[in-house]
Amino acid sequence: MKGIGLRDKISVDSREFQVHTGNDPLKNIVKSEVFEKGKFLFSAEDPYSVRENKETEIDEEYLKDITFEQHQNTLDEIKILFLVNEKIKQIRQHLPHFRLGKVFLNRNFIDEAINNLKRVVELKPDFVRGHIKLGLAYFKQTKYMDAIKAFLQAHKIEPEYPDILNNLGVTYAKTNNFAAASKFLKKALEIKPNFKEANFNLGIVLFLSSIADDEDESKVIIPARFIRSFKEILKMSSFQSKYWHERFILTQQALEEGKKKNVVAALEKIQSEIMFQEDSSDIMDYFFLQFMFGGSELKHTKLDFFEELITAEVERNNTYADYWNELGIIHLVQCREYFTKAIAEFEKSTKIDPDFETAQKNTELLRHNKQGFLILLRAILK
Known part of the structure; x- marks a missing residue:
């Protein structure tokens, strides 16, 4: 069909x-x-x-049905994100802005991402992840000097964080400052010797710096050091999806062809894509934003939908503490839904039989504790 x-x-x-x-x-x-x-x-x-x-x-x-559902979910997602963007503009808590900035960045709404991430670092200047995400947003916008400033601020807060050093190396390479790029990548490898992405990036930087002043546009010889680091990247479990296989095939084709212009373009492209590889999804961020600021109560079916997505993420990344924490939060939210349903059902019982003392007692107990449950839930989500 x-x-x-x-x-x-x-x-x-x-x-x-x-x-x-x-x-x-x-x-x-x-x-x-x-x-x-x-x-x-x-x-x-x-x-x-x-x-x-x-x-x-x-x-x-x-x-x-499933095509229409996917289509409608995507339309709703865009509406919700921009609705939340308006709602939280005056909020003086960094986390909602960080979550929204992250989601906007992943969907290439770059201006909105930058605005929220700038708000994050204004509200909490020592929040290193805010500076990192802001740097990545500027990088996507090809504002490399602004990206470097953001990454350097993150480096000032966490000087021994290898991912920041790796980001600085890749970004300095974009400005053709290969000496600075090499310095930061070597520092990342000193701290984390098995950091394969940084080793791969260092191989690219050393190769690009060696041909930077070469005006010969004919075939280039790919160094053995780079080939070794490329093979290591290909073996990594995080790059075994169909998406990455397709990207690496294109890179390999350019390397085999050997034409300088195409090789440089392919290496710079794959280097940037690897830097943006997420080690965690934004499913929970989007759920949090919709639950807290989406403007309408999440239906039980929607909660089940998010639970399925997050459970699948946990199964793929069961050694990541963040995923288990997120799954716990969504189960707590589901408890709230059952809690509310239970109150309605106890009330229904007392309407049918006003003298049913057990139902009356249960109704009163839940009513008295409802506000406390909501306070607990919102405290955890903040």
């Missing part, structure tokens, strides 16, 4: 976004893509299980 496609335009403030959603029956995926003025911003993709009807044909209604 043919794939199912949906298209919509959504206006937020004075901006217009185009959302295209479709399913691929050969790959069993449904995917939404978001554009602004023809420029790709981000995509959301989910696999689905093939469901067949009685005639053993693919259930077309089922495919229509």
Whole structure:
């Protein structure tokens, strides 16, 4: 059967976004893509299980339903993010701005990301992750000197943090300051000798610096040192997805071709992409923002949806403390939903039988403790 496609335009403030959603029956995926003025911003993709009807044909209604759901979720996500952006502008807590800045950055809403991340470091100047994310946002905007300033501020707070040193090395390389780039990358490797990404980046920097003044645009010889570091990157578990395989194939093709201009472009591109590789998703950040500032109560089905996503993340990253913490939070939120339902059910019981003392007692107990539960939940989420 043919794939199912949906298209919509959504206006937020004075901006217009185009959302295209479709399913691929050969790959069993449904995917939404978001554009602004023809420029790709981000995509959301989910696999689905093939469901067949009685005639053993693919259930077309089922495919229509899941495609529409994905499409609507993407439209809602854009609306919610910009709604939250307005709601929290005057909030003097750094964490909501950090979460929103992170989500905006991952979706290439760069100006909004920078505005929120600048707010983060204003409210909490010693919050190192705020400076790092701000540096990454400036990097995406190709404002490399601003990115360096942000990373240096993070380095001032955490001078022994190898990821910051790695980011500085990559960013200095973008300004052709290969000496500074090499210095920071070597420092990162002193602190963390098995830091394969930094070793890979150092290999790129040393190679680029060696050909920087070479006007010969013919084939270049790729150093053995770089080849070794590239092979190490290819073996890493964090780069085993289809996405990374495709990226590395393009890089390898450029290296094999050997044309200087293409080799330099391919290495700079893969270097930047690796720097933006997230070691944690923003599912919980988006959930937090929608739950706290989204403007409407999250339905039970939506909570179940977030729980499934976060549980899947935990299964993939079960040694990461952050994921277990996030799963605990969403289970606590689900408890609140059951808590509220329980009050309504006890009240229903007392209406049916006003003399039912057990239901009366249970209703009063939950009513007295409801506010305390909400205070606890909001304290944890802040």
